[in-house]
Amino acid sequence: MAYDERHYEIMAEMLGATEGLSEKKMFGGVCFLLHGNMLCGVFRMGGMVRVGKHNVEEALTLDGAEPMDMNGRKMGGFVRIEDPVFDDEDTMQTLFGMAFSFVAPMPPK
Numbered sequence: 001m002a003y004d005e006r007h008y009e010i011m012a013e014m015l016g017a018t019e020g021l022s023e024k025k026m027f028g029g030v031c032f033l034l035h036g037n038m039l040c041g042v043f044r045m046g047g048m049v050r051v052g053k054h055n056v057e058e059a060l061t062l063d064g065a066e067p068m069d070m071n072g073r074k075m076g077g078f079v080r081i082e083d084p085v086f087d088d089e090d091t092m093q094t095l096f097g098m099a100f101s102f103v104a105p106m107p108p109k
Contacts, residue, residue: 003028003030021034022036027043029041030043046081046083048080048081049095049098051078051079051095051099052098052101062085062094064082064084066080066082
């Protein structure tokens with residue numbers, strides 16, 4: 001398995017039946033898209049949340065949020081999360097709030 005099913009289930013449950021939400025296999029995992037724009041996802045190293053470059057510094061103050069990189073390449077506007085964060089509903093809600101406020105205003109793809 002390329003990603004942790006439990007992480008996927010947690011994200012899917014938190015996102016619920018959000019209008020405009022879809023899934024796409026990417027990065028060896030699954031990304032959740034809002035009107036075609038990447039919102040968050042799960043992959044072999046945990047998860048990622050797209051908070052936007054202007055929110056990264058604030059997001060990194062949350063316990064367990066780390067800078068996101070793929071194969072040594074920094075991904076601006078994203079933070080990486082691992083196990084403890086998936087179990088912390090308050091932190092997940094804060095990160096998802098940042099993600100939705102950043103991604104929702106984007107034009108649909």
